[in-house]
Amino acid sequence: MTTAPAHRENEFTTAAATSQDCSLMTLTICGYLDFESADLFLADATQAISQPLGLHDLRIDCTKLDGVDSMGLSALLMLHRRTTAAGVRLCLDQRPAALERVLTITGTRAYFVPHHQPQVPTVRVATRRVASDAPPAQSPGT
Structure with a gap:
């Protein structure tokens, strides 16, 4: 995990942008x-998805993310559950x-x-199991 320096150059900030049709944030x-x-x-992200x-x-654009610790990962996982x-x-x-x-x-x-792989439709194929070790079936009366 990454450790934050004692003196932070940048405060943590978030900025949200939404597409015109509101389908992408x-x-x-x-x-x-x-x-x-x-x-x-987590508060900013939760508010963003609720609006x-x-x-x-x-x-989440992480271009300017300087690092993450276990609590940051926990927040990402919580956001995943909420989304x-x-x-x-x-x-x-x-x-x-x-x-x-x-x-x-x-x-x-x-x-x-x-x-980004397209979903391939599943095709159900009926199969029949044939036992290769089974003795050949005898007709009745032989």
Whole structure:
């Protein structure tokens, strides 16, 4: 996990931008997402997803994210639970190396990085099991 320096150059801030049809919101975060800022981040993000009707995607722009600790990861996971409950897809964009490492080590990357593979329709095929070791069936009376 990344440790925040004793003297922070940047305070933690968030800024939200919504598409014209309100289906997409981008929340830009700046600073360290840690013990001190996790509650602010979660409050801002929760307020953002509760406002626009018809929101389908929430993208968190992490370009200016300076680092994340376990409390910051916890806030991201809580946001994932809230967006899932609201039927909103969540994605972390422009993830810095430190965040990517935390997500990979903790096994949580899949929650925040969507799979861009088209869904292949499932085809159900009826199969019949044939026992190869079974003796051949004899006709009655032979």
